[in-house]
Amino acid sequence: MDFAQILHVHQSLVERVRSVARTAVVQNLAVEEIRDRIVYGQSIDIRTEAGLMPAGFMGLRREHVTVEILDRTYSEQRLVVDVNGVPIIILSPLMAGQGKNLPLRITIPLEEP
Numbered sequence: 001m002d003f004a005q006i007l008h009v010h011q012s013l014v015e016r017v018r019s020v021a022r023t024a025v026v027q028n029l030a031v032e033e034i035r036d037r038i039v040y041g042q043s044i045d046i047r048t049e050a051g052l053m054p055a056g057f058m059g060l061r062r063e064h065v066t067v068e069i070l071d072r073t074y075s076e077q078r079l080v081v082d083v084n085g086v087p088i089i090i091l092s093p094l095m096a097g098q099g100k101n102l103p104l105r106i107t108i109p110l111e112e113p
Helices: 002-027 031-040
Strands: 065-071 077-083 088-090 097-099 104-109
Touching: 002 031, 002 077, 002 088, 002 104, 031 065, 031 077
Parallel strands: none
Antiparallel strands: 065 077, 077 104, 088 097
């Protein structure tokens, strides 16, 4: 059951990040917009009354997602998205607890307008 849950969370995150990365490359989105679209599914500023950010997709928060643009050469610009620290609750008795390390890295070449 835990393996199925981890696989489901990983595949859901991979699909979400790849989809947003493809959109970001074609639409030339800013880094903050990319992060917000991965976490919240939209690029608007969502805040609670206390000024804290709510959890997003699959428990993601902004601090779990790192977005950078690598500019090695003009023809090899790449968008790199790293997702780390995704909260997963494990139920198996030997590994019970909350795991927080489901690393994910997606890279995609940037399109020129």
